[in-house]
Amino acid sequence: MTATAISLRGVSKHFGPVRAVDELDLEIADGEFFSMLGPSGSGKTTVLRLIAGFEDPTAGTILLGEDDVTRRPAFARDVNTVFQDYAIFPHMTVLQNVEYGLRVKKVAKAERRQRATEALETVRLGGYGERRPHQLSGGQRQRVALARALVNRPKVLLLDEPLGALDLKLRREMQIELKEIQREVGITFVFVTHDQEEALTMSDRIAVFNEGRIEQLATPVELYDQPASAFVAGFVGTSNLLHGEAARQVVGEDGTFVIRPEKVGLGPESQDVPADAAGLCVAPGVVREVVYLGASTSTVVELDAGPTMTVSHPNTDTTIDAALERREQRVVLTWRRDHLVRLAEPVATEKETA
Amino acid sequence: MTATAISLRGVSKHFGPVRAVDELDLEIADGEFFSMLGPSGSGKTTVLRLIAGFEDPTAGTILLGEDDVTRRPAFARDVNTVFQDYAIFPHMTVLQNVEYGLRVKKVAKAERRQRATEALETVRLGGYGERRPHQLSGGQRQRVALARALVNRPKVLLLDEPLGALDLKLRREMQIELKEIQREVGITFVFVTHDQEEALTMSDRIAVFNEGRIEQLATPVELYDQPASAFVAGFVGTSNLLHGEAARQVVGEDGTFVIRPEKVGLGPESQDVPADAAGLCVAPGVVREVVYLGASTSTVVELDAGPTMTVSHPNTDTTIDAALERREQRVVLTWRRDHLVRLAEPVATEKETA
């Protein structure tokens, strides 16, 4: 995994006044499962299209392995793409779609038929070869797109929200499937998603995009446990932000802090907490909202110190009724001081607290 | 909440050979937040369209409140829809779109302008009134569609996956917003989604659809804790299924059982468990996979008894490294017998275990 599959060096892409990608530097290692996460319009698709060769960068260099491909057309790059809108050829059958890449590379008919059939089986579309694209559901189309890309065994596979249209169950299954496929074939996956859980589950490394730049590039654990900014903290998972006066009161220090909902304990006010002892933070407040999430329950607490905090607990023993009873009652939140993450930058105008 | 907002009685809708909706009976109460959950193609949209009046049912009766509206055209039904593809009028500005419903109802100009502006503010599009739809992002368009429906203060609002295109962060915010709006205006929401977490979070009741029929209709807690079938258990949240020989070995009884991942404890094999004591189930196995999910970690364990089980734990104290170290090690799973749910029907050919 030491070799570099893709390098972007100072790459920018401007559409008129819009800086879709802004002086990006990025190295993606061979065999890596690399995800790009970010809000809509943050430039993820554009980066993918730059790598695939559908856009020319306004500035910068793009390398695949050792080769500078900046000026090379899409068809001469050994990458394949699973498109956000599938782009299944409507005038071909499913099988012909999957065979397409092999066909233009002049692979013999028998072999390409066999490989295409295998690829279709990998994405669980065994019997669907003769169907026409318009006879498929959204999820099935996405799987055809995946098979069509995989069958070429490219060095790099680019996936633009390939699971976006699937329901959660199918999405989870496909996540596992994709991850397995990636392990098997050992090719580099560059995966775009706006679903943070998906990114955390599947990726070796994640780049969080914001307005054409990378806010943080890290492993899932680092990203979640050590967010570099309020933006990352807010975008990846739910986070509670403490700053200004609230931080001083609750944490006892100036600065901006993040604490994750699941790290916070919740107890009745009566409970005796050794204040500030054993590196614990303590904050009393009132329960404003209890949200049942199936596996867990979220409790929104308005702290006496001002901000609201979300606390999450698995529904292991407590019944939901017990949780609901807490509504509008006073509680005390506690968390370990070492679970607090201090953010470097100030929060500026952002008001994200949810 | 005792009055009925919508009743479907024996409603079917066939498209040629496809039974999109199959003899459906359904009552939705006034002011309820009602969700329809189900895989793609299960008929959710069709039910919505039947209620809205865009399709004529093949059989059955539809009532809004007391009125039989089965043969009444869409414009004469006091329901509004947020469409899956937004259906924003491209030739009108955002404001004109939102005003449309009031305009055709001949509301005076000043009033409709004011109400539309308010509605736009509700969906956080305050300054966007003069924009054209093509100048908006997908998420913004969906919010325009929402404002356009809300501004009419209908008795019932039908929403077809209104948050599907949003990223998780925005989606969560919009979920809360929607829920608040619904509480404020007190109108009945009928909400289609294929995101179970969304359904669990927001709904008063949920109907799980499968192939044009309702598999289970229940509150979120019931649905999650007491799934009526393997399909529901599998579709709503992650679930571990035990049946046949495995059930006999682990549970000690014949039948089909479901246990949720977060209810299962995981310990080292050395750990001494009072076997079968205190109503506990115990099952040894080998850790096959550890997946980091940010707030929690999922561990996939292959039981000695045969099936694999997924176990989920919040990342409160344990570091992810400790969890990862367990990979390929032997562990013991334990769970409370009363957390097991026995399913009525046999599992038949389905092989859902994930």
Add this chain to the structure above:
Amino acid sequence: MLDRRPGLRVGLLLTPPMLWLGVAYLGALAALLVTSLWTQDDFTGNIERIWTLDNFRQLFTVDVYRTITLRTIGIAALVTVVDAVLAFPIALYMAKVASPRTQRLLVIAVLTPLWASYLVKAYAWRGMLSADGPIAWIANPFGLDTPGYGLPAVIITLSYLWLPYMILPVYAGLERVPDSLLEASSDLGGGSWTTIRRVVLPMAFPALVAGSIFTFSLSLGDYITVQIVGGTSQLLGNVVYDNQGAANNLPFAAAVATVPIVVMVVYLALARRVGALEDL
């Protein structure tokens, strides 16, 4: 290298059509305009290359040309309106009501008459409108009569001839209006008429304008139909034709021909503003 030089590619692709249109066609038009500034020996019909604005002076000072121009534009506009009024409901029926099968049949039914010769159809209308033709035959028992030959006949016949050119673009335009928009309108309380007026019509408007380019321009230049059913009336096309084909006064004909050119260029410029050119 073509991939890296989009300008070059566009240039290469564009060269043949632009050579054809720009040089052959625009050149021809330019030559025509130049000719309009020349004069002609009335007797021999030979063009004398003397620069003069006389043709235009005559065009603008003699009243009858203004009358004819206005009449022609009026007729073209009326024909366009008649066709739009006839075409819209049909196109709407085809695009939004008819089953796919009926749709297919209707398209054939609308397209087929285009193949019957223009002249034959015009003469058929001459027969229809004649004093002992089918229209009089049907109308007389009700105390009505055929409109006879004249401007009404011209409008009827031209509307008939160009109707398919209006139906087809409007149909195509309506097909592109997603059903969900109609549903949204209906959902928000818009009845059928409101939906048509506020959603369907505005969205089909560019297509209507696109169709009108055909009906308007074809009517603007027509001179044969007027001769066949126009009775004693004449249009701009007749003046051009009489002066060129007949009186052999090419310079003056060219000058008259600038009138429809100017009218159409203005019309196209307006049409472009509603985005109709994309819809043609």
Add this chain to the structure above:
Amino acid sequence: MAQTKTLSRGLRGTLGAFTAVVLVFIYVPLLLVLLNSFNTDNTFGWPPPGLTLHWWKVAWESQGARDALWTSVKVACAATVVALLLGTLAAMALRRTRFFGRNVVSLLIILPIALPGIVTGLAFQNEFSTILGIGLSLWTVIIAHATFCIVTVFNNVQARFQRLGTSFEQASMDLGAGRWTTYRLVTFPMLRSALLAGALLSFGLSFDEIVVTTFTASPHDQTLPLWILNNLFRPNQAPVVNVVAAVLVVLSAVPIYLAQRLSGSQAEAINIP
């Protein structure tokens, strides 16, 4: 597509009835043409005094009509081929570019059909015989026809491009197909029905063109409309012309029908002009 429930039942019925009435309006004159082709009298008259097959026999034996038909087919085919080529090229060129002359180009393409035929015909004749001094021939007719046919192909192809977007071609290139392969395997098949529709209309436009043809045809070349024009003014030929017109109407349904069939999904296929 079709059959939306949004429009009220009454309105749908009204639209259907209106369509039927207009179809009658469209077809009655054509039926009159057909009827007159059996008319014993040699002018339009109502009701016809008697019926005869004589004109059909004359028409069948008319070498002039057959030659003219063949000439028209040749001209229309050639003009259509040129229009297909130039129209597609222009549409492809304007497809993704937003260069400053884009509007000029599309205006230029539309101009020949938007300007009255008499202007176009006059201009071409003036150019060919007065300015360039090349004699009139079938080729000059083809050139003139192709000029105003380009727009039909251009518009159809452009509309299709707009609907398709660019992702299919990108997918193809992404899978390793070069520009030409992509065109052959992806672009062209997806354009096919649009091209067909454009070609059909272009053929029809050229086939029935009379004004521009009058000005640009040489004496040797008589297209069908010219033949019809000449014969309408000739003793005893009007009914023969009716026969020819009737035959054309019937024959034309065949290519239209085939075009729709070939293009598969009819929702896609008939984006006519």
Add this chain to the structure above:
Amino acid sequence: GTSSGGSDGGTKADADQGGFTAPDVPMQESIGDPEGQVNILAWPGYAEDGSTDKSIDWVTPFEKESGCQANVKYFDTSDQAVQLMKTGEYDVVSASGDATLRLIAGGDVAPVNTDLLTNYADIAPFLKDQKFNSVDGQMYGVPHGWGANLLMYNKDVVKPAPTSWGAVFDDASTYAGKVTAYDSPIYIADAALYLMATQPDLGIEDPYALDQDQLAAAVDLLKAQKGNVSEYWSNYLKEVAAFKSGDSVIGTTWQVIASTIGDSVAAVLPEEGSTGWSDTWMISSEAKNPNCGYLWMDYITSPEAQAQVAEYFGEAPANTKACDLTTDTSFCDTYHAEDSDFASQIHYWTTPISQCLDGRTDTECTDYGDWTTAWTEIKG
């Protein structure tokens, strides 16, 4: 060349003969080897090759006989003929009197060497050396056929039978909305002819030589007439249909139209006389196939061809020998083919020019351009 004038070289000249001097165009001295083809510009019906009706064919025999393939193009109006001849694409043309002088003056046609034409001798003498087909005694063509613009009326409707053009002018209102007139500027001459007889103080001597005032009077007459006109007719079919259907009941016509319609109508030569046409085959000054052109001119004026053309087209043949060969033995009588009295009452179509054709030198006459403008104004 035998061109008559030439010293002053202008295209407009003294008014006494045709009003001008023809450009110097050489005349052919002999007929050489046929070129293999000939491009013919003809009135519809003048050069039938059997393609419209197998039995109507006199072009094929010519092709066989001469070895020249005949390419025929038809025109609707004299003006179109002039226009087409200017292209130089055509070798021969059947020009009417309102086109001939324009062609001669424009240098578009060459003088015809009548010595090379064997049938020239049989042409009716009253057609030779006329103002519209010769200049200074030099023939510029060979006469083909002629006819009068008669007055036709529906016998059932129009009673009593009219004898004067007044029926369509001053009395036109009697049949308001059912009157028809010929659709061409040259129709102004019909009005002038009527005025010549009814308003002598206007001083019209020649209906084709009108000064401003005379033209204005004719225009007024025609404008008044327009209110009663149902339609202007420009071609055969239109008028036949209009009279058959009853859309028109009275108006100017050709004999052939009257014959086609049959007994329900009558066509008469009114007391004022009438306008008419006399067609002449002319050869282009730029003829690419002059030899075949001469062969054609000779052939088409042969008795056999003349009989066929005259009967098919419906006009009086120029070659009087043709009268023996027509299938309808009374044909020449119907068409007054040998009736020089009848012929003398006809003012053949000729092109008005600014030099007055009637010999006046004290004033400028209106030319065809003025007439065209006037006609446009009449139609409004």
